[in-house]
Amino acid sequence: MESVSFLLNSGTLLYLIIGWALGTLATVIIHKLAKKDGYLFKLNSKAREMLLYGFILVTLIEGYLELFVISLLQVKNLSFGSFGETVSSICALSFVIVFLGMPFIMVRFLVKLVKG
Numbered sequence: 001m002e003s004v005s006f007l008l009n010s011g012t013l014l015y016l017i018i019g020w021a022l023g024t025l026a027t028v029i030i031h032k033l034a035k036k037d038g039y040l041f042k043l044n045s046k047a048r049e050m051l052l053y054g055f056i057l058v059t060l061i062e063g064y065l066e067l068f069v070i071s072l073l074q075v076k077n078l079s080f081g082s083f084g085e086t087v088s089s090i091c092a093l094s095f096v097i098v099f100l101g102m103p104f105i106m107v108r109f110l111v112k113l114v115k116g
Contacts, residue, residue: 005074005084005085005088006073006074006088006089007084007087007088007091008088009070009073009074010067010070013059013066014091016059017056017059020051020055020059023047023055024051026047027047027051030043030044030047031044031048060102064099064102068099071092071093071095071096072096074089074091074092075089075092075093075096
């Protein structure tokens with residue numbers, strides 16, 4: 001039987017999204033420290049531009065369909081028997097919610113960008 005586990009099927013895309021989340025957390029921390037130092041402010045500006053507008057958009061656009069399909073596959077076969085299955089099921093449910101809202105978020109972002 002083939003695996004329907006979200007964690008096993010998502011592969012490196014999940015690691016990229018986790019890395020993005022950690023990088024974003026680091027930019028928030030650096031932003032708090034950057035108010036006093038000009039070099040840190042420039043570094044934080046570049047990191048925020050790369051992480052928030054470049055990296056995550058490219059990753060989600062390229063992996064949107066793949067992650068959405070494996071999330072739906074996991075949701076169809078939800079199981080909470082072991083710790084790994086529970087984490088996989090919760091991640092899949094989270095991604096389904098995010099991906100169902102993604103078109104609305106992107107439209108709002110684009111409308112703000114055009115009006116802004």
